[in-house]
Amino acid sequence: MDLIQILKERVIPVVLKQDLSNQDLNQQDATITNEKQSVLSLFFPILLIILRAKPKLIESLQHNLNPRLSDLFQQDTQSKQQLIQSIQHSLPYDQVENLLDRSIAPTLNVLEDLAGSREPDDIARFLDRNRETIRGTLPIWSLPILGAMGIHYDNLKPLTDPTVKTVPVEKAHAEPEKKKGGFLLPLIALLILALIVAFLWRSCQEKNQKIDHTQVAPNADQELAFFQLSTDKSGNLDTCKARIGNPTFTQILQQDIKQLFKHPMGCEVDSSNKFRSELVDQAALPEVLKLIQGVPHINLVWTGAEISIQGPDTDTVKKLAEKIKPLVPEVNVVFQAVSSLNQQTIANEQKVVDESVRKAESALNQIDREKVQPVDIAKALNLQIINFAFSSAEIPDVNKSVLDKAAVLIKEVDNVHLKVKGYTDSVGTAEVNNKLSNLRAEAVVNYLVSKGVDKSKLTAVGYGQEQPVADNTTPEGQFKNRRIEFEVVNTETGVKREVGSNGIEKKN
Structure with a gap:
């Protein structure tokens, strides 16, 4: 069980019980109880992050019979107020502050128990070992609050305070180990020196090669968040x-x-x-x-x-x-x-889209199911306009009926590969537009696959803002450039058949 869950199980009941001196816990309004539990659950990782980053606070709070938020934030009343306002849900401000005040002491008691010691250094090391769990449950809205206190999420690395002992908690009360032979100390020193020299040499090599690590993607195969x-x-x-x-x-x-x-x-x-x-x-x-x-x-x-x-x-x-x-x-x-000034343009675009969908559906309906030709499917698909919304890869509902009909026909054609090609307008950076165009092409492929088309018959390719078919400086041109085109390849002969957005086959 992780640390935050332990605090939820051991601290929350203690704090809530103090609210119920004159009434039974089961009679309290369930909504209020749930909100109090949520407030405390959100507060735990924030409290632990502060204690871990500022170990001296632990001893200060331990010597206070009634530790409060004001002790935690000291003179930073603005950060304290921001925390309460962010965490309070529908509960009154004063009630939330009182609730958090009363949670600090029992939280410290649990930490002392888990660390097996009241020593602030031991508790700090225990929190250090659990830092990933604490960071993982930290609300993102709390980052500016912690930042104002000088605590930055990205810099919460293992404690390096020389005043903090490095003996693990598990070995804190164990029998002292026998001293190793004195000859080991020079050997260890030599090893450390060798590591430092190796590190400096590697750093120099990287600097000489002028490698820009900021340009290296975490994983080339991953899509942008x-x-x-x-x-x-x-x-x-x-x-x-x-x-x-x-x-x-x-x-x-x-x-x-x-x-x-x-x-x-x-x-x-x-x-x-x-x-x-x-x-x-x-x-x-x-x-x-x-x-x-x-x-x-x-x-x-x-x-x-x-x-x-x-x-x-x-x-x-x-x-x-x-x-x-x-x-x-x-x-x-x-x-x-x-704006209202271009609403008419939007309305006109929608009329064009609706008409293109009607033509595409009509063309698909005219294809003989017994004599399906891949190029006919591509021609019909390219008659429709898939008008993706600004910066979106969501297929509009109006286009799904065309893709549904096309999926039925594609499943009946052998030896054919269909390339779905995505394009964007020029608004934004080239990198983002390349990714967006690929996402749009993939959205079409994934939709066809969801309708039963064999994925091996389909490929999604994004070209971004390259190869515009209209002027990107006008809304009308941008509308035309946000498009999907289809290319058909016969896998037996290798012949490509590309069809333009007007339904006319392009010459290769």
């Missing part, structure tokens, strides 16, 4: 998706989304290692979410090192972008307005 959130007309959560290969982080993110937006479902999450483990500057995500909360009709897409913001008018999205930029210095922030 992705986060998308949109608000409704009231500024409440409408849609949310997180594709970040870090289950611990996405679990904390999910919890924060539910709390901030008071939404029961939160995000649709995929934390598989298919995706990179973090967004660039993702520690700022809590503050970014707070800026978006309450703003109507905002769509934010965070892909790797780029944030795209779409909103109802230029003034709104521009101000939002200006507030977000200082929070994410390593991220490129772009924005696009969907």
Whole structure:
């Protein structure tokens, strides 16, 4: 059982029991009890992080018969207030502060028991050994609070304070080991010296070769981490998706989304290692979410090192972008307005899409099931326009009927490979657009596979903003460049048959 779970089981009942001096625990309102349990659960990792980073606080709190938050934060009343406001749910401020005050002493008691000692150094070492568990449950909204105290999440490495003993807790009370022979000391010193020389030599070699490690991707096969959130007309959560290969982080993110937006479902999450483990500057995500909360009709897409913001008018999205930029210095922030002035353009685009879908469905319906030709399927598919939303790889519902019909026909054709080619407009960086175009092509492939098409018949390729078919400086041109095209290859003859978006076969 991990440390946080132990604290939940041993500290929460003690604290809640103090609230019930005049009534039975089972008679307390279940909602209030659950909120108090949630408040304490969120507080535990924050408390432990502070104690681990500042071991001298442990002794100070131990000598206080009634330790309080004010002792923990000392003169930093602003950070204390921010913590309570972030953690309180619907509970009154004073009640939450009192609840957290009363949890400190029993938490210290449990830590002393688990460490097998009251010595602050022993407790600090015990927390150090459990640092990964503590970090893994730390709410992301707490990072700015800890940062204000000089405690940074990314720098929480093993303790190096020379005043902290390095003897493991398990051996603290064991019999002293016999002294080793004196001849070992010079040998150890020589080994350490050799390691230092090897390290310095390697550092020099790397410097001479001018290797830029910041440019090396964590895993070339992994997709960029992705986060998308949109608000409704009231500024409440409408849609949310997180594709970040870090289950611990996405679990904390999910919890924060539910709390901030008071939404029961939160995000649709995929934390598989298919995706990179973090967004660039993702520690700022809590503050970014707070800026978006309450703003109507905002769509934010965070892909790797780029944030795209779409909103109802230029003034709104521009101000939002200006507030977000200082929070994410390593991220490129772009924005696009969907104002009433271009609503007619959007309506016209939708008419074009609807007409293209009708033509594609008609062409597929005319194909003879007994004489299916691959190029006919490609021609029909390319008649439709898959109008992906700004920075999105979600297939619009209007296009799914065409893909459904195409899937039925593709399954009946042998010896054919279909390449799905994705393209974007030029808004944003080339790297993000390449990834986005690939995600869009993969979305089409995955949809066809979900309808029974053999995946070996399909390949997804993204070309980003390359090969535009229209002027990227206009909304109309960007609309045309956000497209999917199909190329058919006969696996027996190797002949390629590429069909343009007008349904006409291209000459190779």
